[in-house]
Amino acid sequence: MRLFASLLLCCCFTLAWANDSSAPKPDIGKGGQCVKDPQWMRKNHMHLLKHQRDEAVRKGIRDDQISLKNCIECHASIKDDSVIARDDSFCVACHRYEAVKIDCFECHSGTRKTAWLQRNAK
Amino acid sequence: MSDVNSQRRNFLKTSLGAAAVAIAPGMLLFQVAQGKSDGADAKVRWGMLIDTAQCKPGCNDCVTACNKENGLSGGIAVTDSQWIRKIDLKDISTGREISLPMMCQHCENPPCVDVCPTAASFKRPDGIVLVDKHRCIGCRYCMMACPYKARSFVHEPIHDQNPDVPRGKGTVESCTFCVHRLDEGTQPACAEACPNKAILFGNLNDPESEISKKIHSVASIQIRADLQLNTGVHYQGL
Numbered sequence: 551m552r553l554f555a556s557l558l559l560c561c562c563f564t565l566a567w568a569n570d571s572s573a574p575k576p577d578i579g580k581g582g583q584c585v586k587d588p589q590w591m592r593k594n595h596m597h598l599l600k601h602q603r604d605e606a607v608r609k610g611i612r613d614d615q616i617s618l619k620n621c622i623e624c625h626a627s628i629k630d631d632s633v634i635a636r637d638d639s640f641c642v643a644c645h646r647y648e649a650v651k652i653d654c655f656e657c658h659s660g661t662r663k664t665a666w667l668q669r670n671a672k
Numbered sequence: 673m674s675d676v677n678s679q680r681r682n683f684l685k686t687s688l689g690a691a692a693v694a695i696a697p698g699m700l701l702f703q704v705a706q707g708k709s710d711g712a713d714a715k716v717r718w719g720m721l722i723d724t725a726q727c728k729p730g731c732n733d734c735v736t737a738c739n740k741e742n743g744l745s746g747g748i749a750v751t752d753s754q755w756i757r758k759i760d761l762k763d764i765s766t767g768r769e770i771s772l773p774m775m776c777q778h779c780e781n782p783p784c785v786d787v788c789p790t791a792a793s794f795k796r797p798d799g800i801v802l803v804d805k806h807r808c809i810g811c812r813y814c815m816m817a818c819p820y821k822a823r824s825f826v827h828e829p830i831h832d833q834n835p836d837v838p839r840g841k842g843t844v845e846s847c848t849f850c851v852h853r854l855d856e857g858t859q860p861a862c863a864e865a866c867p868n869k870a871i872l873f874g875n876l877n878d879p880e881s882e883i884s885k886k887i888h889s890v891a892s893i894q895i896r897a898d899l900q901l902n903t904g905v906h907y908q909g910l
Binding site (some may be wrong): 602603605607608609610611612613618622656657658659661662663666670 | 710726752792796797798804806830832833834835836839841843852855
């Protein structure tokens with residue numbers, strides 16, 4: 551019974567979110583699906599990133615697919631090659647809406663690597 | 673009763689074994705399909721042999737290459753990060769002058785790892801000593817523990833980092849042996865940039881590697897060998 555209630559609640563919540571006109575409309579860049587479907591990613595991307603970062607930093611197991619760098623490669627805006635530059639940038643749009651602060655970009659670059667390389671080629 | 677228990681135990685053992693056999697290849701295939709690397713190899717020990725006879729006083733190419741690769745400002749104020757620096761030494765009695773680069777020595781028994789209260793300072797299986805900035809709280813104990821003054825603290829916010837080299841305010845950092853390049857199969861930036869090939873980089877555990885052969889044939893020392901840290905960086909002609 552309780553499970554049913556929570557499921558119903560979840561559905562209502564998702565529907566309400568989908569119909570909300572103030573819902574964020576992020577600039578998804580090139581977009582496309584590579585890891586899982588968008589709804590799953592919306593809910594779980596942080597767990598993937600957190601798991602991957604420890605494996606990569608501490609053990610050197612670099613997973614090309616679920617690395618932050620790979621996310622940025624496709625999801626950085628086509629206009630400014632960034633996931634954080636504007637209010638509707640890929641990461642910023644939802645995080646601002648949900649009031650969840652992202653610490654990633656205090657250290658990590660939010661720019662697509664190919665663009666960064668072009669800019670810094672000497 | 674005991675018979676039942678042993679039967680039950682055997683049944684559990686066999687079924688667990690069968691499950692492992694069934695799952696293991698799938699896991700392996702999954703990892704291969706995902707394009708996952710195996711990670712740092714514990715059989716490898718990365719190290720350097722620096723030939724001070726080839727290191728020219730006044731030449732700063734390794735430092736410049738490091739700064740460019742890792743996005744350091746190149747400033748030498750106390751609050752600027754320096755991962756590698758040139759040191760000029762003079763023997764007063766003989767007047768002999770030498771120059772050498774100094775950076776994190778990637779110790780086998782690193783004091784920075786011993787003192788770190790959050791386990792942010794750690795040694796990778798392949799011997800590279802790193803700071804996990806996700807855990808670093810910026811207490812700077814490691815900077816005090818390091819006998820080589822190899823670590824720096826980031827005092828100011830940093831923008832436009834190299835996507836391969838995340839750096840940020842409030843954390844300690846030091847030479848990484850260009851771990852992002854190593855994992856891609858290239859040499860550290862300083863070793864590549866040295867015009868006289870004074871920096872020889874390689875696997876100390878592989879008897880066939882150039883560095884192992886050279887370390888076996890020429891006299892080299894580890895700086896402050898008395899501390900028994902077994903550094904990965906060796907100096908020749910010191």
